[in-house]
Amino acid sequence: MKASQFFISTLKEAPSDAEIVSHKLMMRAGLIKRLGAGIYNYMPMGLRVIRKVEHIIREEMNRAGAIELLMPIVQPAELWQETGRWDKMGPELLRVKDRHDRDFVIQPTSEEVITDIARQELRSYRQLPKNFYHIQTKFRDERRPRFGVMRGREFTMKDAYSFDRDLESARASYQTMYDAYVRIFQRMGLQFRAVAADTGAIGGQASHEFQVIADTGEDAIVYCEQSDYAANIELAEALPLIAERAAPAQPLAKTPTPGKSTCEDVAELLQLPLSQTVKSLVLATDEKNEAGEVVRTTVWLLLVRGDHELNEVKAGKIEGLKDGFRFATVAEIEEHFGCKPGYLGPIGLKKPVKVVADRTVANMSDFVCGANEADFHYTGVNWGRDLPEPDLVADIRNVVAGDPSPDGKGVLSIQRGIEVGHVFLLGTRYSKDMNATYLDESGKPQLLVMGCYGIGVTRILGAAIEQNHDERGIIWPDAIAPFRVVICPIGYDRSAEVKAAADRLHDQLADAGIDVMLDDRGERPGAMFADWELIGVPHRVVISDRGLKDGKVEYQGRRDSAATPLAADQVFDFLR
Ligand code: ATP
Numbered sequence: 281m282k283a284s285q286f287f288i289s290t291l292k293e294a295p296s297d298a299e300i301v302s303h304k305l306m307m308r309a310g311l312i313k314r315l316g317a318g319i320y321n322y323m324p325m326g327l328r329v330i331r332k333v334e335h336i337i338r339e340e341m342n343r344a345g346a347i348e349l350l351m352p353i354v355q356p357a358e359l360w361q362e363t364g365r366w367d368k369m370g371p372e373l374l375r376v377k378d379r380h381d382r383d384f385v386i387q388p389t390s391e392e393v394i395t396d397i398a399r400q401e402l403r404s405y406r407q408l409p410k411n412f413y414h415i416q417t418k419f420r421d422e423r424r425p426r427f428g429v430m431r432g433r434e435f436t437m438k439d440a441y442s443f444d445r446d447l448e449s450a451r452a453s454y455q456t457m458y459d460a461y462v463r464i465f466q467r468m469g470l471q472f473r474a475v476a477a478d479t480g481a482i483g484g485q486a487s488h489e490f491q492v493i494a495d496t497g498e499d500a501i502v503y504c505e506q507s508d509y510a511a512n513i514e515l516a517e518a519l520p521l522i523a524e525r526a527a528p529a530q531p532l533a534k535t536p537t538p539g540k541s542t543c544e545d546v547a548e549l550l551q552l553p554l555s556q557t558v559k560s561l562v563l564a565t566d567e568k569n570e571a572g573e574v575v576r577t578t579v580w581l582l583l584v585r586g587d588h589e590l591n592e593v594k595a596g597k598i599e600g601l602k603d604g605f606r607f608a609t610v611a612e613i614e615e616h617f618g619c620k621p622g623y624l625g626p627i628g629l630k631k632p633v634k635v636v637a638d639r640t641v642a643n644m645s646d647f648v649c650g651a652n653e654a655d656f657h658y659t660g661v662n663w664g665r666d667l668p669e670p671d672l673v674a675d676i677r678n679v680v681a682g683d684p685s686p687d688g689k690g691v692l693s694i695q696r697g698i699e700v701g702h703v704f705l706l707g708t709r710y711s712k713d714m715n716a717t718y719l720d721e722s723g724k725p726q727l728l729v730m731g732c733y734g735i736g737v738t739r740i741l742g743a744a745i746e747q748n749h750d751e752r753g754i755i756w757p758d759a760i761a762p763f764r765v766v767i768c769p770i771g772y773d774r775s776a777e778v779k780a781a782a783d784r785l786h787d788q789l790a791d792a793g794i795d796v797m798l799d800d801r802g803e804r805p806g807a808m809f810a811d812w813e814l815i816g817v818p819h820r821v822v823i824s825d826r827g828l829k830d831g832k833v834e835y836q837g838r839r840d841s842a843a844t845p846l847a848a849d850q851v852f853d854f855l856r
């Protein structure tokens with residue numbers, strides 16, 4: 281590839297809305313161009329990286345036995361109504377109507393559509409297991425799109441879905457995907473950690489996130505050096521620590537009083553710093569004896585993660601008075617409220633608990649606080665305007681480095697991470713709702729057991745840059761660099777020798793299948809080098825008359841502090 285035939289557009293300054301280094305560098309290097317909030321054009325240089333990322337994912341998915349197909353971006357609402365997600369998803373789900381006033385969804389994920397395919401196509405146990413995947417555009421109307429491709433509204437995801445005859449076989453499919461993900465992120469040259477994750481509103485039996493380690497990550501992860509324990513800090517496994525810390529069994533300092541309770545009271549009551557309750561919805565239920573005295577107050581604490589969308593809600597229960605504090609299990613909450621904790625709130629409530637009816641958990645900028653009785657609660661509670669943004673509070677769960685790990689084998693360390701992949705063992709969550717069955721050996725219909733597996737293709741660009749950059753720009757890992765080698769000739773248009781040597785090396789490398797760029801734009805050396813350092817090409821060869829006189833060219837790796845002379849006739853072998 282010659283630079284004059286390509287499109288290169290670099291900027292000295294990043295636009296002011298770019299907050300983190302990867303976003304700034306992607307804008308400056310001309311990889312993306314903003315079209316609207318969370319919506320980007322992928323420019324030619326950026327698209328090359330996306331294609332490399334996709335290529336690695338495809339190779340490893342195919343190697344792992346997954347089969348590629350392509351499902352539509354626009355999906356009929358009926359399927360989403362079958363699983364109930366049409367109602368549950370809230371405003372993150374983009375809905376559109378066609379000319380006949382029919383409802384559609386711009387897909388944020390594809391469980392419904394793939395399950396619809398599976399219930400028609402996978403009829404017999406003989407066809408199982410199967411794993412289908414696609415690499416497709418997604419749209420999620422994120423509450424707070426930011427950091428460029430890191431949290432876009434439109435983005436590209438690889439999503440795969442496995443179908444098995446039983447849980448045991450589904451576990452094997454899950455493990456196969458887990459292993460494939462490890463290979464994928466290793467091949468991309470990323471430093472990452474697989475952590476146990478919450479199954480959230482998607483539900484299911486097991487879940488792991490693949491987190492690229494970076495200080496700017498929106499997630500916090502805890503891990504133990506002495507064992508293989510690693511978890512997203514949101515995961516309930518970390519919760520007992522908070523319960524323990526809040527544990528001194530003592531009478532409640534205060535009972536949330538109708539008409540009086542404030543978030544400070546609740547924080548005091550729970551003995552948690554206010555910063556931890558800032559994104560929580562707290563309801564209290566009083567149990568009274570026959571004399572009408574309160575004998576027990578149960579505080580239902582719904583911890584909500586940073587972007588507090590409906591599907592990110594966690595639940596816990598803290599009992600006061602005689603029992604001290606503890607968190608309820610998800611099952612207990614389910615039993616009490618008649619629905620999954622993630623679905624708590626007016627939309628999902630099946631039993632009439634008296635919560636305010638005009639607020640959804642998804643819209644929690646107005647918080648609810650107080651007793652769980654009609655008119656005995658507040659809405660619009662000020663949960664501490666002066667508090668730092670919750671996603672900047674490192675230990676939002678009160679887990680601190682040095683705490684004992686839940687497996688008792690060591691102590692916890694904390695890191696920040698960027699979620700680039702997520703694997704879920706779904707079980708029959710979707711096949712049940714959509715009646716997706718196969719016939720077993722005895723001809724009896726059985727529910728398909730599913731798993732789903734996502735990778736944020738475009739988010740990977742941001743994550744890779746967060747990990748690989750310096751003050752001059754991006755440093756791409758070889759495997760996903762837009763070009764692996766750039767040839768910078770000094771005087772390409774003036775010196776026949778330089779031109780011949782540069783063209784020859786270019787052709788040799790190109791013939792060998794190496795992505796090579798020859799900068800024939802005639803830029804001054806300083807400007808030319810600055811461009812390629814910003815763009816982050818990992819290997820550079822400078823060819824000049826001065827060097828060629830001694831039969832040399834100059835090689836510099838993107839991380840090297842100085843150039844190394846190489847014999848011109850050996851450079852091809854060196855780079856190959
Ligand atoms: P997050 O917690 O960051 O909102 P998620 O848990 O909602 O992500 P999943 O539903 O697990 O995302 O989707 C699979 C993958 O898609 C994620 O691991 C992530 O890499 C990517 N992804 C999700 N949302 C976005 C987004 N808004 N922009 C870019 N990539 C995204």
Ligand code: MG
Nearest residue numbers: 420587589592
């Ligand atoms: Mg999300």
Ligand code: MG
Nearest residue numbers: 489499699702
């Ligand atoms: Mg997540």
Ligand code: MG
Nearest residue numbers: 489699701702
């Ligand atoms: Mg996820």
